[in-house]
Amino acid sequence: xxxxxxxxxxxxxxxxxxxxxxxxxxxxxxxxxxxxxxxxxxxxxxxxxxxxxxxxxxxxxxxxxxxxxxxxxxxxxxxxxxxxxxxxxxxxxxxxxxxxxxxxxxxxxxxxxxxxxxxxxxxxxxxxxxxxxxxxxxxxxxxxxxxxxxxxxxxxxxxxxxxxxxxxxxxxxxxxxxxxxxxxxxxxxxxxxxxxxxxxxxxxxxxxxxxxxxxxxxxxxxxxxxxxxxxxxxxxxxxxxxxxxxxxxxxxxxxxxxxxxxxxxxxxxxxxxxxx
Numbered sequence: 472x473x474x475x476x477x478x479x480x481x482x483x484x485x486x487x488x489x490x491x492x493x494x495x496x497x498x499x500x501x502x503x504x505x506x507x508x509x510x511x512x513x514x515x516x517x518x519x520x521x522x523x524x525x526x527x528x529x530x531x532x533x534x535x536x537x538x539x540x541x542x543x544x545x546x547x548x549x550x551x552x553x554x555x556x557x558x559x560x561x562x563x564x565x566x567x568x569x570x571x572x573x574x575x576x577x578x579x580x581x582x583x584x585x586x587x588x589x590x591x592x593x594x595x596x597x598x599x600x601x602x603x604x605x606x607x608x609x610x611x612x613x614x615x616x617x618x619x620x621x622x623x624x625x626x627x628x629x630x631x632x633x634x635x636x637x638x639x640x641x642x643x644x645x646x647x648x649x650x651x652x653x654x655x656x657x658x659x660x661x662x663x664x665x666x667x668x669x670x671x672x673x674x675x676x677x678x679x680x681x682x683x684x685x686x687x688x689x690x691x692x693x694x695x696x697x698x699x700x701x702x703x704x705x706x707x708x709x710x711x712x713x714x715x716x717x718x719x720x721x722x723x724x725x726x727x728x729x730x731x732x733x734x735x736x737x738x739x740x741x742x743x744x745x746x747x
Contacts, residue, residue, distance in 0.1 A: 479583025483660035500547030590656035700732030
């Protein structure tokens with residue numbers, strides 16, 4: 472019975488890898504990599520020669536690629552790595568894990584670096600309960616809805632974001648969540664590592680004047696146990712944004728009444744006023 476090793480690799484600093492991970496990468500029959508070029512840099516840095524050529528495995532890989540990996544796994548151990556961090560997080564690793572388990576193989580994690588966890592523990596926000604949601608949707612309407620879906624959760628929220636979408640994401644977070652604490656973790660473990668800590672409006676002001684670069688993780692405070700009632704300007708802004716998404720007035724009133732602390736009738740009246 473062979474083993475599929477899930478090997479965590481550095482998210483930036485090449486020193487952030489365990490002795491066990493390096494040993495496994497040198498011992499397995501094959502390494503399945505999200506980006507073989509990135510993995511080859513790591514192997515070269517540590518003078519590791521894999522027993523066989525690296526095999527590319529990413530979100531666009533075909534079913535045949537998965538079958539090829541399983542055929543190799545039937546003969547010997549395989550290591551799965553991502554571009555950076557822990558495989559299976561925001562990549563198709565879970566498909567290979569499921570297939571390996573179904574085929575009767577052992578699946579063993581080799582723990583290590585993980586951007587969401589690194590950002591969380593350095594954020595200064597509560598870490599006893601958190602909700603990780605990966606990348607926010609690209610489209611504004613879908614992004615706002617995704618934020619609304621978790622707005623009332625008391626857990627610390629963690630998202631990934633790209634530099635060119637960061638400001639739009641922060642603006643939608645302010646629209647839905649208001650003046651919550653946020654930490655924008657950028658380029659963690661690298662030379663230009665930065666942690667911006669403040670409120671969402673403060674983060675918007677900061678990144679309006681300093682263009683963000685590199686890999687970004689957002690950590691946001693959870694909902695208070697007793698949410699405060701929105702002021703009218705915030706409610707009107709949210710209604711206007713939701714109307715632009717094409718939602719029906721009755722649905723908007725029902726949803727925003729629950730989130731804003733306003734009576735549903737008053738919200739509906741404002742919806743009708745702004746929709747005219």
